[in-house]
Structure formats: C-alpha cells, structure tokens
Amino acid sequence: xxxxxxxxxxxxxxxxxxxxxxxxxxxxxxxxxxxxxxxxxxxxxxxxxxxxxxxxxxxxxxxxxxxxxxxxxxxxxxxxxxxxxxxxxxxxxxxxxxxxxxxxxxxxxxxxxxxxxxxxxxxxxxxxxxxxxxxxxxxxxxxxxxxxxxxxxxxxxxxxxxxxxxxxxxxxxxxxxxxxxxxxxxxxxxxxxxxxxxxxxxxxxxxxxxxxxxxxxxxxxxxxxxxxxxxxxxxxxxxxxxxxxxxxxxxxxxxxxxxxxxxxxxxxxxxxxxxxxxxxxxxxxxxxxxxxxxxxxxxxxxxxxxxxxxxxxxxxxxxxxxxxxxxxxxxxxxxxxxxxxxxxxxxxxxxxxxxxxxxxxxxxxxxxxxxxxxxxxxxxxxxxxxxxxxxxxxxxxxxxxxxxxxxxxxxx
Amino acid sequence: xxxxxxxxxxxxxxxxxxxxxxxxxxxxxxxxxxxxxxxxxxxxxxxxxxxxxxxxxxxxxxxxxxxxxxxxxxxxxxxxxxxxxxxxxxxxxxxxxxxxxxxxxxxxxxxxxxxxxxxxxxxxxxxxxxxxxxxxxxxxxxxxxxxxxxxxxxxxxxxxxxxxxxxxxxxxxxxxxxxxxxxxxxxxxxxxxxxxxxxxxxxxxxxxxxxxxxxxxxxxxxxxxxxxxxxxxxxxxxxxxxxxxxxxxxxxxxxxxxxxxxxxxxxxxxxxxxxxxxxxxxxxxxxxxxxxxxxxxxxxxxxxxxxxxxxxxxxxxxxxxxxxxxxxxxxxxxxxxxxxxxxxxxxxxxxxxxxxxxxxxxxxxxxxxxxxxxxxxxxxxxxxxxxxxxxxxxxxxxxxxxxxxx
Numbered sequence: 056x057x058x059x060x061x062x063x064x065x066x067x068x069x070x071x072x073x074x075x076x077x078x079x080x081x082x083x084x085x086x087x088x089x090x091x092x093x094x095x096x097x098x099x100x101x102x103x104x105x106x107x108x109x110x111x112x113x114x115x116x117x118x119x120x121x122x123x124x125x126x127x128x129x130x131x132x133x134x135x136x137x138x139x140x141x142x143x144x145x146x147x148x149x150x151x152x153x154x155x156x157x158x159x160x161x162x163x164x165x166x167x168x169x170x171x172x173x174x175x176x177x178x179x180x181x182x183x184x185x186x187x188x189x190x191x192x193x194x195x196x197x198x199x200x201x202x203x204x205x206x207x208x209x210x211x212x213x214x215x216x217x218x219x220x221x222x223x224x225x226x227x228x229x230x231x232x233x234x235x236x237x238x239x240x241x242x243x244x245x246x247x248x249x250x251x252x253x254x255x256x257x258x259x260x261x262x263x264x265x266x267x268x269x270x271x272x273x274x275x276x277x278x279x280x281x282x283x284x285x286x287x288x289x290x291x292x293x294x295x296x297x298x299x300x301x302x303x304x305x306x307x308x309x310x311x312x313x314x315x316x317x318x319x320x321x322x323x324x325x326x327x328x329x330x331x332x333x334x335x336x337x338x339x340x341x342x343x344x345x346x347x348x349x350x351x352x353x354x355x356x357x358x359x360x361x362x363x364x365x366x367x368x369x370x371x372x373x374x375x376x377x378x379x380x381x382x383x384x385x386x387x388x389x390x391x392x393x394x395x396x397x398x399x400x401x402x403x404x405x406x407x408x409x410x411x412x413x414x415x416x417x418x419x420x421x422x423x424x425x426x427x428x429x430x431x432x433x434x435x436x437x438x439x440x441x442x443x444x445x446x447x448x449x450x451x452x453x454x455x456x457x458x459x460x461x462x463x464x465x466x467x
Numbered sequence: 468x469x470x471x472x473x474x475x476x477x478x479x480x481x482x483x484x485x486x487x488x489x490x491x492x493x494x495x496x497x498x499x500x501x502x503x504x505x506x507x508x509x510x511x512x513x514x515x516x517x518x519x520x521x522x523x524x525x526x527x528x529x530x531x532x533x534x535x536x537x538x539x540x541x542x543x544x545x546x547x548x549x550x551x552x553x554x555x556x557x558x559x560x561x562x563x564x565x566x567x568x569x570x571x572x573x574x575x576x577x578x579x580x581x582x583x584x585x586x587x588x589x590x591x592x593x594x595x596x597x598x599x600x601x602x603x604x605x606x607x608x609x610x611x612x613x614x615x616x617x618x619x620x621x622x623x624x625x626x627x628x629x630x631x632x633x634x635x636x637x638x639x640x641x642x643x644x645x646x647x648x649x650x651x652x653x654x655x656x657x658x659x660x661x662x663x664x665x666x667x668x669x670x671x672x673x674x675x676x677x678x679x680x681x682x683x684x685x686x687x688x689x690x691x692x693x694x695x696x697x698x699x700x701x702x703x704x705x706x707x708x709x710x711x712x713x714x715x716x717x718x719x720x721x722x723x724x725x726x727x728x729x730x731x732x733x734x735x736x737x738x739x740x741x742x743x744x745x746x747x748x749x750x751x752x753x754x755x756x757x758x759x760x761x762x763x764x765x766x767x768x769x770x771x772x773x774x775x776x777x778x779x780x781x782x783x784x785x786x787x788x789x790x791x792x793x794x795x796x797x798x799x800x801x802x803x804x805x806x807x808x809x810x811x812x813x814x815x816x817x818x819x820x821x822x823x824x825x826x827x828x829x830x831x832x833x834x835x836x837x838x839x840x841x842x843x844x845x846x847x848x849x850x851x852x853x854x855x856x857x858x859x860x861x862x863x864x865x866x867x868x869x870x871x872x873x
Contacts, residue, residue: 109595131737181664182591191668200864201862204735204737208737210733213730214729217627217636217729220608228623239643256605259589259594259595264599317622317624319618322538322616323603452608453603454608454616456608456624
C-alpha cells in the first residue's frame, strides 16, 4: 500500500523536490554527504566578531554559491539568499520551471529573525554614540517574512504566501499549514520551508540563557551542555498526488501528517515530562492515520540542551513504549546546528534524504549517549534502513510551542 | 469553508480605548485619536511625521495583574488583556477549560520595544549584557505564548507575520483548524506596538502620513491626496468556535466566517506594493468562486486601504478588476479611524459584517480619478448579508475573508 493511501488518515501530499543550504555547503548532495560522514559542520565562524560572546562556535554557511549576493544586490538579506538558493534547487529537482505564474502555488515559510543580521548593522549606527548616518536600504529585507516573499517574487508566485514566526517550531508548523492548504484544494502545489541566518541577537540571547554548549552540541549525550546555533535554509516542493502524477513528476516521498500543541507551562523550558510534544506527536499520528508502531525512525528536535533532550526522551518513552530502545533516532542539529525558525525544514529534508539513501544519518557529538534515557541514537556512521516507510520529525519552541510531522518514503 | 465557524467574542485595546463598545464609538465618530510620538531620542528626521494612534493602556491593569504584566513584553500585555476581554465578551467564564483551545496570532513587527532594548544591550554594552528575560520576550510568538500561559491553552499555538495581511491570514488559519476539527475553539490575536524608533523608520521609508496643503497629518484612505498611513498600536483578540460548539453553550455569535483566501503579487517590492492588480483581481474572483459566491452577492467591502499611496491604488484597482464591469458595493476603510496595525481593522470588519454600523471612512474627502472609488462616508447603510474583508500588504501578500451575519 502506498503511503498516499492510509485508511483513516488525511490525504498524503507528494514531495517532488528538495533544496538545502547548510553549513556543509549548497545543495542536498552536500548536505547528505556531510550528514553521512558523521563529521559536524559546527566550528569557528566569521559572520560577526564574537570574541566577547560566551561561546565561539556555530554552523556557518560560507559566502559562496547560493548564499552570495548577486551583483548589484545590496538589499536582500543573507536569509533571503539562503531561501532563494534552496528554492532554486527544489524547483529544479521537481522538474518545474523557474517561473510559476501559470501554476496554483503557495509559499509556506518559517523564520525566526529574517534579516536581523542586516538590521543589526543599521541599528549599531543608529543606537551608537555618536549616531552615524545609516542607509535605510539595509532594513528593506529586515522583516521575518522576507525570505518567503523573496522566493515568491523570484519565482512569480501568485498563490498564498505566509510566514510562521513561532521561534524554533516555525518551519514545521509551516509545513503543516501547507499540508492543510493542499488537502483543502486551495492550491495544487507549495514551496514549504524556512530560512534563518546567524545574527548577534539570537547568538547573544541563547548565550544569555546559558543554552549554548561551549563545544559543538552533543544531543542526548550524558555530558551535553546546550545547543549550537546554525544557519541555512531548506525548501520542499509539495504537490497533491494527482498534480504530481498529472505532470509526470518523480515522487520522492510523502508528507502524511502534522500535529501541534502548546505546553502552556513556561516561556522557555519545555514541560519536563514531554507531555506537550507527546500530544503534538499523537495528533500527527492521528492525522496520518498511523499507529506509533508504524514509525521506523525519528529525527528528533534534539538540541543538546539538558532540558530539551530529557523532555523529548520522556515523550519518546510515552509514545513508543517498549519499542524505544530499538527505534533509531537521529538529531540533525548535532551535525548542522540549530537553524532556529528553519530547523523543521532542514530536518524534513534530512529525513527525506535518509529515506532516499536508505540510511539514518548519525548524530555527531562527543561522549557517550546518556544511559538514563534508554535511546537508540544513531552515532558514528549511517544506519541502514530496510523497507522503512514512515519517519517522525519533531520541533519544540519558546513559549511551549510543539510541532510534529510525519514523512513517508515512496516505494520503489 | 462551510458555514461552521462563528465569532463569539471580540476584545480590543487601542487608541479608541478598551473594549468593543469603545471601538464602535470611535468608528461612529469617524475621527482617529492621534497622539504625539516621543521624538526625544532623536530617531526622527526634522519635519517628519509626528503622530500615531497610540493605545490607551489605562484599562490593562484591571485585566492583567501587574505582577504578571511585568514579565511580559508590551504587546504581550495588550494581547493578554484583549484576550480576557474577548473571553468575557464570548460568555466564557474565568477558569473555563482551555485544554483544547488553539491560539494563532498575527503581527507585522513583533515585540519592537523588547528587541530595541536587547539590541541596545548587545550592540552598546556588549553581548554578555544581553538580558535572558528580554530575549525570551523578543520572539514574535511571545504574545501567543503568554496568552496560552495565562489560560493554560494547550491546543496548537502559532504566530503568523506577513506585514499588513497578518491579521486576515491568522483569521483564515484559525478557521481552518476548526474546520479540520483540530480545535473547537481558537483565539485569534492581532497585536502591534508603536515605539519611537519603529515610527521613525516607517517615516524614513515614507510610509507615514504627513501634514500638507490638503490637510493635517492623518491617513486618508482612497483619497486623491493620501500620502501615507497612520501607525497604530493595540491588540484585538477574537474567539472563534465551531458553530456546533457555540450552540452547545448557548453563545451569541457576532458573525459567521464563510471563507478565507490569500494570494501574492510578485511585482511588489520588498517595502512597497506592486502593480499586479489584474492578477490579484483574478485571484479574488477565484477565491469567491471557490466559496460558491460571485462578486455581485457581496453587499459590503471592508477594505484595508490605509492611506498608503500605492497600497490604496492596488486595493482599488484589484477590487475593480475583480468586479470587472460590475458596480462595486459600498466600501468602508476603517483604517482611517483605527490606523494601520494593531487589530482595529479586523475588529471593525467583523463587527461591520455582523451588522454593527461601521461609521464613515475617516480622512477621505476627494475622489482619486485613477482609483475611481468613493468610500462610504456616512448615512444609511443597509445591514450587509455578505461582507468581504480585504487586506493587501506591502511586500506582495494579499488576504481576504467572506463574512456573514450570525
């Protein structure tokens, strides 16, 4: 039975294109090669001077390829350019034209800070003493919705464009919104994803919370101390199965369900029992018409903060019960850092790449897996998947926002 | 969308005061309540815009205890206060069970004051001076999170940001959650603050109305001599429920949401409106057709026209393109009174659709021949049977909703 046909579940939506920009470089091939290598893309970075920050590492996209500003472009933000690079790749893989004027296409993006990095240089001048004259053009792409809008303008999109700004769950929620719009028949296809770039505000902010590991992050390791911040973008081309088949597209996989919830517990700390994220996962399973026993692997939020990983382990135990010690888990953040508002998008792409390459990518990080958690974290090298059908991807955010999606493989 | 989503409560805070009665009074008066923006920090250019529709916050302390309020960003305080007003308006008692209540908020700029203070710390005093409390409240979703914490709302929680279309997009997403049976009740919040630096930046982008030979500094929606928006701050929260859930508890709906839709104009610049009226008009017609309606059935348009030179042009020409050769129904543009941002527009639109007299379009005096639209300025307006709410945002986004009386 195809993942598109599940009794009791909502309509599955076909995934026909993937695009990514990450600390491993431009493109999904670079992303997979990096993920599979088990080597972390987290290290020293140069985007801004950071000697006075508490920590010194990040996963940075080098200014090359997709991330480089086109000649004469002084207005788009780095986050815009990441988004454009990922969208270009996804459209090409989907066999779609660059201009989508004739198609019923929407854009569903997640971002947490948009062009904040560019804004900071403006504000440094504005707030400084003495105040310096500063070009207002640097603020043109400041808004959080700018990456999604940039993709819309570049590709002639006429359908809905919306940006979710729910911190670290943004892109996962955006994928869920795209799924709902496609199921409702409001659009035939969507570019869904997210983009965020390194900036001082989030780097200093997470450091102020003591949520950043001085070393490269170590998700689910006993000695973990926090997250590592990353940057980049990811885009998935989503289509109704009829639309994809009607144009002869190659279906790479499926988005089969989405769920969301709120802890209503604390502004920053997750519910320690993981009850909120468990409700989001259960909602996603119900939406997909699946039982937890049908999930073959999980790409967990896995930030590497002591609180998050413990809460997620509790959620996994509640949802998967006795299967947990034998359920392969991975955290893409251990490899490419935390993309914040775009995390759900890059992790959805990473999950699809696991299906396409028949293996779960390892989670880099020093030290032994926390034995108290009883998890089967994939480490070292990729773990072969045999006949895997469904994977779960989760994200948690400030304010207790939880989001989960379920992705399916396309049987060959 | 079926007829299954109703609005049962509205809570608003803005320059007009606190509560929907204050908003309606302001709309009927047809005069914006504008105040001088604090220019002492020197962000503003000489001769620039001076006024904004600053929220009257005098009613907040009674709704959000100071001990809680001090942990919230200014927009979160307004949103939580407006939420309590909306829940009361909906007849939902304090302590009601919100375990399955969802929250979706819309904002154009997020918590601006908190972000400014955080940037001052990081850029001015050094990154090690960043306050964790400020950082936590700097995320755009802080208002939605504080709303959830205040009433233990554990359903889906989401924040949308799409400039001037954020409010209608949030409304549409909330309606979908109910129709998809993800929630029986969703609180839609629209919130914005207006701080001096944001006001100054909007003015530097030439977005704000200025005093000129044609009149004082105020928004003039659709007017030939319009020259910018009035920035507003405030919060509006709407209680959306499935019609069945509302009926079960004998609620008194204000209006029914029939459909929502959205589109994009790729000809827009990042900071301005485009010229894609023909395509947007087709998108609007398709939206109406999908809802099983034709333009001729609409008897009131509540327009997001704000006095923006190019924004109002695009709005007018899009409506004319959608109606083709047909006669447009009466159009009101409440942003002449409420200002841009902060939820006043959406509250005015839903109340007008529910049969509350919307008041004249403040600021309009002279028809713009290019636009060919004269908004309703007063007099007898029959209660609408079908109202279109329209918001076209700078940057390209567009959103619509079809609303009927309850």
